[in-house]
Amino acid sequence: MLEQNELKKAGLKVTLPRVKILEIIESNPDWHMSAEDVYKELLNRGDDVGLATVYRVLTQFEAADILKRHQFEGGKSVFELISKGDHDHLVCIKTGLVEEFHDPVIQERVAAIAEQHGFDLTDYSLVIYGISDQAKNKKK
């Protein structure tokens, strides 16, 4: 139900693939999923959706401001719900673990720097790379 409203609001026809993909992403709010991840999840659920459609739908959702695309390192794009709100990311280079944080001081500095350089701020990307506690404990 909820998905249908979101889709209509975005001017997207309510189709099975779109509803299913949105369901999957909304049911994994802590997981930054790639197109491949979503595709596999669909297969797991027995839903028959082509990989090309997953890519198309994710791109449409990004354009509709339902999802935000991130690159991190490693070539592949990952997506997360915009409704989760503003935040940046910490990525563990050993485990791939992704954590989120929100820092007003940084946001303020970013806005100030953009202005100083004569840029109309559109967006910014901040990713902190490091080795998480978990990864360190495993090593011992």
Next chain:
Amino acid sequence: MLEQNELKKAGLKVTLPRVKILEIIESNPDWHMSAEDVYKELLNRGDDVGLATVYRVLTQFEAADILKRHQFEGGKSVFELISKGDHDHLVCIKTGLVEEFHDPVIQERVAAIAEQHGFDLTDYSLVIYGISDQAKNKKK
């Protein structure tokens, strides 16, 4: 001459392709070059180096801490000399213009956030996207 020392210091045999590629990058300190850019520059100079070698050499330079790789948006990697020192980037989404800045406040916050989350800070990436003055003036 200088290039030869840099290469030896990095444990890399001093070969023609490596010297030439390093020369090109050092002679364009304000240009964030892609593998393709370097390759074309080599062709312009009449040097016959394969694109595969450019990729291999750039990757080796990255591993040797001579270059830093950035992704920005658009899929392709660009490289710049590490010897230029610490800085982050502003990228104009209209023109592709790249400017650099250095902000101690942000660096301090990044370190603090990593620590709070139990991450050993390895690196971070901050890119501010916006529309530069130049792009705005063109539009008028």
Next chain:
DNA sequence: TTCAGTGCAAACGATTTGCACCGTA
């Protein structure tokens, strides 16, 4: 009914790799 949406396979662009030859140390 109609046209946007979809599945499939082929096309793509950036990057990597296998292999035989070449040039530094």
Next chain:
DNA sequence: TACGGTGCAAATCGTTTGCACTGAA
């Protein structure tokens, strides 16, 4: 001379696209 380095072409990987078919409004 020996072995790492190189050029070329083929292979990969994530992603996009052409086309005929399908299903939501």
